[in-house]
Amino acid sequence: xxxxxxxxxxxxxxxxxNSTLRCNFSDSVNNLQWFHQNPWGQLINLFYIPSxxxxxxxxxxxxxxxxxxxxxYISSSQTTDSGVYFxxxxxxxxxxxxxxxxxxxxxxx
Amino acid sequence: xxxxxxxxxxKVAKRGQDxxxxxxxxxxxxxxxxxxxxxxxxxEFLTYFQNEAQLDKSGLPSDRFFAERPEGSVSTLKIQRTQxxxxxxxxxASSPRTGGAYNSPLHFGNGTRLxxx
Numbered sequence: 001x002x003x004x005x006x007x008x009x010x011x012x013x014x015x016x017x018n019s020t021l022r023c024n025f026s027d028s029v030n031n032l033q034w035f036h037q038n039p040w041g042q043l044i045n046l047f048y049i050p051s052x053x054x055x056x057x058x059x060x061x062x063x064x065x066x067x068x069x070x071x072x073y074i075s076s077s078q079t080t081d082s083g084v085y086f087x088x089x090x091x092x093x094x095x096x097x098x099x100x101x102x103x104x105x106x107x108x109x
Numbered sequence: 110x111x112x113x114x115x116x117x118x119x120k121v122a123k124r125g126q127d128x129x130x131x132x133x134x135x136x137x138x139x140x141x142x143x144x145x146x147x148x149x150x151x152x153e154f155l156t157y158f159q160n161e162a163q164l165d166k167s168g169l170p171s172d173r174f175f176a177e178r179p180e181g182s183v184s185t186l187k188i189q190r191t192q193x194x195x196x197x198x199x200x201x202a203s204s205p206r207t208g209g210a211y212n213s214p215l216h217f218g219n220g221t222r223l224x225x226x
Contacts, residue, residue, distance in 0.1 A: 031211065031213070035217075042219050042220075043200065043217040043220070045214060086152075088152075088215075094211065095208050095211045096142075096157065096209065096210060097154075097202075097210040097215050101150065101151050102151055
């Protein structure tokens with residue numbers, strides 16, 4: 001099945017800083033999603049982005065399917081951005097969403 | 110409802126007890142998934158339903174785990190004779206199309222945190 005790797009595994013930011021999270025995947029994808037899991041365990045959809053670029057407020061994401069990676073940008077980070085960010089992908093011919101190990105983000109005041 | 114609903118939110122079971130976890134998907138969603146998330150890990154696939162048909166149960170860790178979706182809507186994940194290693198968050202997700210997450214996003218519930226003592 002498809003392999004999903006995320007980097008960095010941990011990230012500490014000062015409030016107001018910007019960051020880029022990376023997701024590499026091993027095969028062509030039909031679905032790629034970014035999630036934020038908050039400290040209460042809720043898994044929140046951020047982006048459905050098998051290709052192209054999307055923006056939602058301070059967050060944006062880009063997937064370059066031909067090069068098998070996706071990036072999540074967080075600008076002007078806030079303490080409420082803390083939590084774990086997961087990238088998940090569905091490979092060609094599959095219906096399962098396979099998750100990476102996540103990036104744990106801590107934003108400090 | 111507006112989102113995927115799971116109950117109970119928390120469950121504590123003594124080792125050896127049976128538990129049943131419920132998932133109400135988004136109305137009209139055809140595809141339903143169960144995932145297991147151990148502490149500090151990403152969610153791992155357990156099983157997939159398309160309507161009432163269980164098309165894939167390859168992720169179920171043992172024959173103590175059983176899932177059903179008899180009317181193609183609500184689903185129940187049952188764990189028999191619980192063991193400590195079953196302690197995890199169990200997440201349910203749904204999507205509107207056949208083919209699961211092939212070409213449409215999955216929407217997750219808040220999960221059930223199971224602790225086996």
